[in-house]
Amino acid sequence: MRAAYIEGPGPADVIRYGDLPASRPGPTDVLVDVLATTVNPVDTFVRSGAYPTPLPLPFIVGRDLVGRVTALGPGVSGFGVGDLVWCNSLGHDGRQGSSAEQAVVPADRLYRLPAGVDPAVAVAVLHPAATAYLGLVVHGRLRVGETVLVGGGGGNVGSALVALARAAGARVVVTASAADAEYCRQLGAAEVLDYRAPDLIGRLRSVCPDGIDLYLDTSGRNDLESIVDLIGIRGRIVLLAGPRTRPVLPAGPLYLNDRTVTGFVISRATTAELAAAAGTVNRMLVAGELAPRGTVRMPLSAVAEAHRMIEQGELRGRRVVITP
CATH class of the missing domain: 3.40.50.720 (NAD(P)-binding Rossmann-like Domain)
Structure with a gap:
């Protein structure tokens, strides 16, 4: 699969774009085809080493995704193949990130995307x-x-x-x-x-x-x-x-x-706290009460450029939406 990854901490230009072995879910994981991801300031802290956290190398950067379930670990219930889902806590504490064509997500960090919500709007907020x-x-x-x-x-x-x-x-x-x-x-x-x-x-x-x-x-x-x-x-x-x-x-x-x-x-939020937050986020997405102020669309190959833009303050309230 294609991914944006690093082989060690450093500036934005250490991010590589290329092929990595396909992700495989563990017993309590879900494999997701990524439809959209983004870049947060914390992603730049992790990539640079400013925010120390275990990094399995090569390390796929990124926290957030909206995607579609493509496979389930044997211990997973509550999701089905084809479900639209989202996550906002990858790329930290040993978890691989979201800037790839596919991502493995622990089932307790995955939430359904409500029907009718635009993945590009959701991933930005x-x-x-x-x-x-x-x-x-x-x-x-x-x-x-x-x-x-x-x-x-x-x-x-x-x-x-x-x-x-x-x-x-x-x-x-x-x-x-x-x-x-x-x-x-x-x-x-x-x-x-x-x-x-x-x-x-x-x-x-x-x-x-x-x-x-x-x-x-x-x-x-x-x-x-x-x-x-x-x-x-x-x-x-x-x-x-x-x-x-x-x-x-x-x-x-x-x-x-x-x-x-x-x-x-x-x-440092617990999975229970993240799930409670997800319920509120989903309700507000459905009600149209959450939306990005503006977005910049970029391909997966441009993740390094997106990191640079954030660090240089070039986005000015806009959110990057990256589509594999």
Whole structure:
């Protein structure tokens, strides 16, 4: 089968495109013909070695796929040959990736694609939307009626956070660039503030007079010292970006007000948590509440170029859709 793979960590140009032995499912695996895959920032971290994880070499890159079941391991039930399915947790912890004509997927990491959903639309939102769900629900413990502040609401994960928080019954306040303001409002943000505004903290205080219940910053700045006094009693801060930042920890305002700071990365989600996220993602796909802001179509042979584009910041909110 044709695949995009590496023979060791390195820059984007270490990715090769060529033939590898055909994948074979184990007893609890499903073999999937890949219809569409994509590239996430975390894929570049794994490929470069910045995110250490076991890499069976040659290692097929990529996490997400939408495809069609072509074979089942003897211990698998609940799927049939020909089913349209998706996965967003390959390419990590010893699992081969999705950038190939076929992929082996553990059955407990595979979900049905709802009828009528475009595979290209689905593959572009699976990773950001599941990340948003885990950040909001599992780690952020979001409740109906709470106020959520999303930093970087115009990005892929940021926009998914806005859409999911709004669908969950929260009031959503967003910081974003002026160019992204209208997009964030269309997603359901009640207030959108320019993150470059010199009086940003004061403006946030005025639109959140009762405090912020849950804060998620996708920009990776993690400026806890500036934001902590805006967080309400028992408010939560979820860190989901910025692996190299070392912010000041405002311990006093945190412990005196029962506020918490939680770090989270989707790679450590349990299969039960991923399955719960998948249920929400599927419901929102069917309802038309999740869609990429824009896409760039590329062939499987161009995965290295897609990695380079992400690292150079050339996509600007668009998602790559790769078709084998």
